[in-house]
Amino acid sequence: MVALVGLTVVASRLGRLGICRASVVASARAMAQLAVVSLILVYALQHLWAAVVFTIVMFAVAVATTVGRTGVGRAWPWTAVAVASGVLPVLAIIFCSGAAPVNAASLVPLAGIIIGNMMNGHTLAGRRLFPELRESIGTFEAALSLGLPRADAIRMVTEDSIAEAVIPSVDSTRTVGLVPLPGAFIGVLLGGGSALQAGAAQLLVLVGILAGQAVTVVVAHRLVCAGLLLPPDLRRALHE
Template sequence: MQLDPTWNLAIALGVLVVVGTLVAAWGRLRLRGQVVVAAVRAALQLAAVSGIIVAAIQQLWSSALFVLLMFTIALITTTGRVGTRNAWWWSGLAMASGAIPVLLVVFITGTAPLNGFSLIPIGSIVVGNMMTAHTLAGRRYFPELRSNIGVYEAVLAVGLPRRRAIWMVLEPVAAEPLVPTLDSTRTVGLVTLPGAFIGVLLGGGTPLQAGASQLLVLVGILVGQVLTVTVVLRLIGAAKLLPADLRDRLRP
């Protein structure tokens, strides 16, 4: 879908932000103006980044640097959200473990040409979704560990290792960070027609080409998130990827 930056767009965005803010306040969601801040930041960032992309996309090396910059910002964002900035390198490893294999498969197989026009859009989709997986995992696993510290200590008390104690707490919720992506993949075409599909159609592609593009995106995201979440679990089990408070409490 192509939209021009007209007053109609400005009015629509303003109405949406006002509605979101008012409903958030009515629902006591405690967002404290985050809807407005997020919308304004999105507008400013997209305006600024448009010119950078035009320049970066022309060369493979500059496109790779741009994707690396996006990865860095994603890492800062997700570690701040889940409280693992004290262990950001492990968070980075988990995200890279999901993003790099997917990108390698896509480009080594020749599914997409290795150039800036492919690397930036595909890289941004993959990196963004690995950030989401890391955030969902951290926000599910760390509260679970905090609220079940007694189970963890009981398992240690019977002589089992720390990794096993942590896994016994997290095993029932281990797959939960993947539920949104699993649902999106299972219901594609039946509930939603995602952006890649619509984008190819509006760009003049055939429905078959649009379906192929969307399938690649969905499967790549799903597999990448499975890898990221699995690495997150392993790093938590080794007591490496933990917020500061849990690092102290989960000592053997």
């Protein structure tokens, strides 16, 4: 781990990425957090109620993280709505269909994977849409001057770039097994499952991520167009 962190620092210095300190701190935090989480998971994986509580904590941390990355501040409840809109239907389909048993050992890893990827999708959407809106205030104002409602004026700026947030998931799903061998596949194999079971588990996870991110990004975009999910500066600039 020390060697890998060192490689990150060297690459950052040579490429002037500016992440030397951040990478060291992030790695140290990851070590400490995983040590604590491992102890908690020993208990959570044996009790459904504890797994539910742990899942709620994961969701709260994911929302806080993407709020910080996108800078929406007090609009965080709408971030929670967007992330939950992708998480809940995916988990409902997985468990209600019987694809995975409703127990602690299934809930924690599946919820963690889905929540983490909804967080990533929301962050990518926000970091793509908000700079686009800041750079295109003139287009927004022109649309308003033509009599378009605010939601339509915002959509005129953002509709061509919103799909960028889900392209990584589309590519991961399309190339699975050819480029990456993802964690769920390897985990099932290492756990003694067959290749068929490993492939089924990974396919379930990948398609679930793709479906959930599509919903999260669409809902986030609708909330942005409605003026609800915006950073403070854009909330003022994108007036009625």
